[in-house]
Amino acid sequence: MNFFNLLKIALRALNRNKLRAVLTMLGIIIGIAAVICMLAIGQGSKDSIKAQISEMGSNMIMIHPGNMQRGGVRQSSDDMQTLKVADYEALRDRTAYLSAVSPVVSSSGQLVVGNNNWPSSIYGVTPEYLDIRKLSVEDGEMFTEADIKSAAKVCVVGKTVVDNLFPNGENPIGKVVRFGKIPFTIIGVLKSKGTNSMGMDQDDVVIAPYTTVMKRILAVDYLGQIYASALSEELTPEATEEITDLLRSNHRLTGDEEDNFSIRSQQELSEMMNSTSDMMTVLLTCIAFISLLVGGIGIMNMMYVSVTERTREIGLRMSIGARGIDILLQFLIEAIIISVTGGLIGVIVGCGATWLVTVLAGWPTSILATSIILSFAVCTVTGIFFGWVPAMKASNLDPIEAIRYE
Amino acid sequence: MEKREIIQVRDLRRNFKVGGETVHALRGVSFTIREGEFVTIMGTSGSGKSTLLNTLGCLDTPTSGDYILDGVSVRDMSKNDRARLRNRKIGFVFQNYNLLPKTSAIENVELPLLYNSGVSAKERHERAVKALIAVGLGDRLNHKSNQMSGGQQQRVAIARALVNDPVIILADEATGNLDTRTSFSVLVLFQELYARGRTIIFVTHNPELSAYSSRNIVLRDGKIISDTYNEAPASAQEMLDSLPVNDD
Numbered sequence: 035m036n037f038f039n040l041l042k043i044a045l046r047a048l049n050r051n052k053l054r055a056v057l058t059m060l061g062i063i064i065g066i067a068a069v070i071c072m073l074a075i076g077q078g079s080k081d082s083i084k085a086q087i088s089e090m091g092s093n094m095i096m097i098h099p100g101n102m103q104r105g106g107v108r109q110s111s112d113d114m115q116t117l118k119v120a121d122y123e124a125l126r127d128r129t130a131y132l133s134a135v136s137p138v139v140s141s142s143g144q145l146v147v148g149n150n151n152w153p154s155s156i157y158g159v160t161p162e163y164l165d166i167r168k169l170s171v172e173d174g175e176m177f178t179e180a181d182i183k184s185a186a187k188v189c190v191v192g193k194t195v196v197d198n199l200f201p202n203g204e205n206p207i208g209k210v211v212r213f214g215k216i217p218f219t220i221i222g223v224l225k226s227k228g229t230n231s232m233g234m235d236q237d238d239v240v241i242a243p244y245t246t247v248m249k250r251i252l253a254v255d256y257l258g259q260i261y262a263s264a265l266s267e268e269l270t271p272e273a274t275e276e277i278t279d280l281l282r283s284n285h286r287l288t289g290d291e292e293d294n295f296s297i298r299s300q301q302e303l304s305e306m307m308n309s310t311s312d313m314m315t316v317l318l319t320c321i322a323f324i325s326l327l328v329g330g331i332g333i334m335n336m337m338y339v340s341v342t343e344r345t346r347e348i349g350l351r352m353s354i355g356a357r358g359i360d361i362l363l364q365f366l367i368e369a370i371i372i373s374v375t376g377g378l379i380g381v382i383v384g385c386g387a388t389w390l391v392t393v394l395a396g397w398p399t400s401i402l403a404t405s406i407i408l409s410f411a412v413c414t415v416t417g418i419f420f421g422w423v424p425a426m427k428a429s430n431l432d433p434i435e436a437i438r439y440e
Numbered sequence: 441m442e443k444r445e446i447i448q449v450r451d452l453r454r455n456f457k458v459g460g461e462t463v464h465a466l467r468g469v470s471f472t473i474r475e476g477e478f479v480t481i482m483g484t485s486g487s488g489k490s491t492l493l494n495t496l497g498c499l500d501t502p503t504s505g506d507y508i509l510d511g512v513s514v515r516d517m518s519k520n521d522r523a524r525l526r527n528r529k530i531g532f533v534f535q536n537y538n539l540l541p542k543t544s545a546i547e548n549v550e551l552p553l554l555y556n557s558g559v560s561a562k563e564r565h566e567r568a569v570k571a572l573i574a575v576g577l578g579d580r581l582n583h584k585s586n587q588m589s590g591g592q593q594q595r596v597a598i599a600r601a602l603v604n605d606p607v608i609i610l611a612d613e614a615t616g617n618l619d620t621r622t623s624f625s626v627l628v629l630f631q632e633l634y635a636r637g638r639t640i641i642f643v644t645h646n647p648e649l650s651a652y653s654s655r656n657i658v659l660r661d662g663k664i665i666s667d668t669y670n671e672a673p674a675s676a677q678e679m680l681d682s683l684p685v686n687d688d
Contacts (some may be wrong), residue, residue, distance in 0.1 A: 043554065050540075347538075347540060351551070352523065353526060354526065354532060354551060354555065354600070354604075355527020355528070355552055355604075357519070357523040358519065358520070359520075360555060434499050
């Protein structure tokens with residue numbers, strides 16, 4: 035008996051009981067659609083987190099003064115002054131895993147231009163800060179190393195600052211803005227980045243040479259933070275280790291003395307956020323697979339009923355020459371047809387549901403080819419697995435008894 | 441010239457274990473059936489005729505004794521080989537027709553050939569049409585089994601038994617579910633097949649039917665108690681013509 039004939043026999047048998055076949059299929063359809071939809075939602079949220087993080091610079095490393103891992107214990111101000119310019123210079127000159135390093139010193143205050151004023155923050159950095167934070171200058175230019183050396187009173191401002199200080203749309207380049215008592219010449223405008231994932235306006239900034247901010251505004255000799263970029267996201271752990279070693283030796287920390295600085299990388303943050311979304315994905319997928327399992331049990335149930343109902347048919351087929359394997363394959367193929375057809379419709383329904391989720395709820399989704407292949411494989415296996423036992427039962431029937439079964 | 445021996449049965453015994461007891465369904469049955477015979481096997485229930493039919497139909501194997509079907513010994517055959525033998529050499533006709541429900545006559549008749557991979561789809565169809573014409577249903581090829589009368593259904597079943605061109609047709613109470621008139625019309629069909637040289641074994645408990653066959657074997661308690669040849673079988677057609685016609 036060739037495969038084509040078997041397929042024909044199975045299709046005819048299913049055709050005789052369409053409604054039941056469709057209802058059984060429904061279980062698989064819902065299961066597969068749920069798996070695809072859940073995986074798509076999970077993948078979508080993962081992708082959007084990843085996009086947000088890489089927008090901030092996925093290989094960014096932040097070094098803060100003091101040790102943040104002391105829980106509720108208040109830290110002395112000495113602890114907060116542990117990062118010096120020398121540390122920055124050491125990191126800039128003596129590391130192998132960093133592509134960019136910038137000190138950050140910041141101050142908040144009122145910006146004033148003519149009659150307009152706007153509260154904002156000024157960040158003292160080096161030009162490499164742009165690479166680290168994935169910023170770029172849209173109009174004008176960035177300040178230079180020479181400006182840093184001379185602690186020049188120049189700055190680059192964000193879009194929000196421009197909009198508030200120059201409401202009439204004048205060109206801000208070359209204008210002078212006062213920060214406290216210090217006048218800065220605007221030499222560039224940053225390209226807009228919009229709000230970040232935490233809802234913070236990333237365009238509400240002023241950046242200036244760190245030397246200017248340290249000397250002319252804050253009058254301090256320590257740094258607020260140091261930002262750096264690892265060569266790649268994967269090399270972040272090596273870079274972190276290198277920074278730790280270098281800073282410990284710079285700070286003359288020996289043995290079991292605790293670090294008086296702390297390092298946080300964007301990678302840790304992304305891992306943390308990913309693990310949350312991974313957990314959600316696993317949870318949702320588990321539920322989806324359970325519904326697939328229930329669908330599979332539905333197939334098994336239907337096949338059992340079908341075998342009992344068609345005992346005489348099985349007896350007849352055997353008496354006119356069907357072997358056990360022919361009967362086994364017939365019922366197995368019926369089960370597989372139901373599960374694969376259900377799977378196929380399930381994929382379509384799942385894709386449709388995913389699209390609806392995106393359109394109606396506005397959630398980010400992403401359907402992976404692997405999730406479609408996976409669910410297809412799962413439903414074929416489901417068909418074989420749950421079809422096997424009833425099919426075995428059918429093929430082991432005694433034709434003499436089966437043919438006289440009432 | 442002696443006709444070919446289709447069935448040879450020698451000292452056939454079949455025991456069943458029921459609970460702790462052994463039931464002897466067949467206690468040494470021997471006979472030979474040659475090509476072209478129309479044999480009725482008769483007996484009351486419990487006489488062993490069903491067991492004999494199952495054995496002759498290769499559905500069951502004897503406990504001891506030999507069964508040779510068309511030159512092949514069935515006794516030591518595997519299940520699959522017996523299935524193959526049934527497919528190629530035997531045509532079954534059952535009391536309750538056993539047609540596939542909601543399936544057309546032609547598909548029902550094609551069924552045995554589906555299990556024979558040597559037959560192409562085209563040949564399958566042609567042979568099924570031929571078999572249906574032979575039983576007088578040439579105009580009902582696509583009628584579904586549930587749209588047909590009992591007599592028509594049994595004719596489809598007979599066509600299904602003929603389609604693989606078997607060496608023997610085994611009928612198990614083939615007229616048992618039919619009214620007298622329809623019974624005789626089916627019997628007429630069997631006699632026509634007999635006239636065309638088919639070998640037929642017709643198992644029944646109805647003694648009237650023995651008059652229409654060429655040979656009659658009677659079983660009782662697992663043994664043959666009589667085996668008689670009937671030189672001039674009665675004509676089922678004459679009997680049918682003499683019956684009053686029911687138009688309801």
